[in-house]
Amino acid sequence: MSDRVHATYWMETGGDPARTAEVIAGEQSSGTFVALATETAELKQRSGAKVERLEILDVVDRPSLPGAMASDRYTRATLELSWPVENFGPSLPNLMSTIAGNLFELHQVSGLRITGLQLPFGFTSAFKGPAFGISGTRRLAGVAEGPIIGTIIKPSIGLTAEETAQQVRELIAGDIDFIKDDELQADGGRCPFEERVRAVMRVVNDAADRRGRKVMVAFNITGDLDEMRRRHDLVLELGGTCVMVCLNSIGLVGVREIARHAQLPLHGHRAGWGTLYRAPALGWDYAPWQQLWRLAGVDHLHVNGLYNKFSESNESVIAAARAVLAPINDTAPMEAMPVFSSGQTGRQAAQTYAAIGCADLIHTAGGGIFGHPAGVPAGVEALRAAWRAAMAGASLEDEATRSTALKTALGFWR
Template sequence: MIELTYLIETPGSVEKMAAKIASDQSTGTFVALAAETDELKARAAARVLSIETLEPVERPSWPESEDGPFNRALVTIGFPFDAVGTDLSALMTIAIGGTFAIKGLTGLRVVGMKLPEEFRGAYPGPLYGVEGSRRLTGVEGRPIIGTIVKPALGLLPHETAELVGELISSGVDFVKDDEKLMSPRYSPLEERVKAIMPRVLDHEQKTGKKVMVAFNISHVDPDQMMRNHDIVLAHGGNAAVVNIASVGMGGMAFLRKRNQLCIHAHRNGWDVLTRHPGIGFDFAVWQQFWRLLGVDQFQINGIKIKYWEPDESFVRSFEAITTPIFEPADRALPVVCSGQWGGQAPETYQRTGRTVDLLYLCGGGIVSHPGGPAAGVVAVQQAWEAAVTDIPLEEFAKSHPELKQSLEKFGDGKAA
């Protein structure tokens, strides 16, 4: 049985609404049918497993009704595996998609999903994940330190290569294309790859360290996305940015079939699904689809970010993608990002279970350091060293000038 937990809000009976969702999303319809026999229901009907009543609210999440109070409850509904199978599109349609159309709801949020053993091995999952990302970057015992090509748009291929060359010589472990940079006319992906990868490989020859550069291969046409993958691979690359919500589950599944790159997932578009607390998805549900399909690294924002998401949501997202669905190997590497610099390292370390299994992605926090990108990388490394040894940053900075400069520059939190 596949179990979905919903936060239901309605001016009427929560119990009746829960039963309606279970019926409408399986065997029932708006009128009774002779074919809906007890035998058929036993085989294919969803059923309500539990209801946990919550305090009602005075204002509705959706303005379907103005007559409050509005009753709320956490409702778990079980969908028979035989009626859904392991097809993720069927699961999304039956257990999630259609529920939002049901009349009488003033709010609905999908907050939990528990998949049965039949899903174990049904999808490939990450090719690299946490351990593979560490192996490819050669980083152990500390966070992988990454940065982003800035400005995100407008640079020509040779200009981008100059900047990436400076970044990889700075000691950074990871560099990525921005999610907005795919293959515009002024910077086609193939030209960008051809300009950048010789610098990456030359640096590897000289130092033995191959910096992971993730090129944005996203495309609505899965065949073209696969060709983009092949361009990166043919020139010695080992990573790709994929805008997962934009390419869709089908595109991601197509790519993963013969993918050889480390897939760095950007979740742009997810906010529209989750920003209202009474509507949409919890990330803990949504991310399971993408991990099963093969995401290796997952951007999840961070502490004190430049966007709307509160710190508590980031912590829950971190916990979600580092919790195995079935096996430890199906975990994705958390990518902590959005206005990050060394100043958030101590709280990030404390609130994520004192772990360094993450990619710490800084934009301005590295490239805008007063001493240049190399000093920016060192400052972030020093911040993490202070964090894991429980030394306050201000104290550690007294003997570490790069961190001291970083604190002076970004202490107001403006490192975006």
């Protein structure tokens, strides 16, 4: 089995593509800007990055990024590099520094984007990955099949702890499966974390005694490491079944440490993802990026949603969801659950189901539930009815003849 990590890039350069590829390989391993006597052929063979593949795609007459070397032609290519695992060991932060370090700002580079990542068993075997994943999440949420129907507390900021608990009460009345804090709501002065968790869990536990099923609430514990540990422990003590972290805000080390501590599923919010993906000639594709967070121990990963309120295309959203559901390699399934959100209603259910070929997902609608004219419980029922139709191959209009909540929702869902 290979003991090398392989990363694939979309590359643009104003120089000779082969030379630029070698510069990137050197910069990210044993080389520097001048030849050194200590970088022997033996050392380079042992520790240097290798150019595994270079395929020319096309040529353009202007650079995609500022600060590139002056040229009258810029060549675009697919570049694949590999490194021996021994260069960085079983370390996610040092893997990140290797595949996504100083290479983006090289003078020779006028565009660079990570499009693929292949991790060998020699690297992934050091990580346990998600502790709960799809099966554990279904067990704790009490949802054996079909999507996990969820929502986000709205308004995102401004409610008190008791007002938040009242929203949870109304959502449970509609038989919701999953509720999450907004990524902006952590421990603010108007809605302190501890006060919010205690108020919400009183409602959740009381309802669970009556229903025989406990709604899963992802409380946003994002903060310093000690804060996150304390917040997790409070949720666990009060009978909670999920905690949420903002991945880019706390980083790989923060996620890894809280995953080691956690006894609950980790719901991973990708707030800030747009800075990494939105420029086509710079950054990351989602497929390689999400692997790092699954290895770190994240159980749920946001993938945006079809016809979302942001800039991401449907094709990109579906590719992201499929990546989360795919094994990392042949020996590391490390299952995680994709989370669809952003401007979602029941109108996206059928296409979402058809595109990924399963219902192993969390579908969260904020305004699509809270905006229902008949109230929050009706909003929950409408979304659930839309998914019943999607999985049965029926139209929304047909299902609406059996669901008044859905029939009403079709008038305000856009």
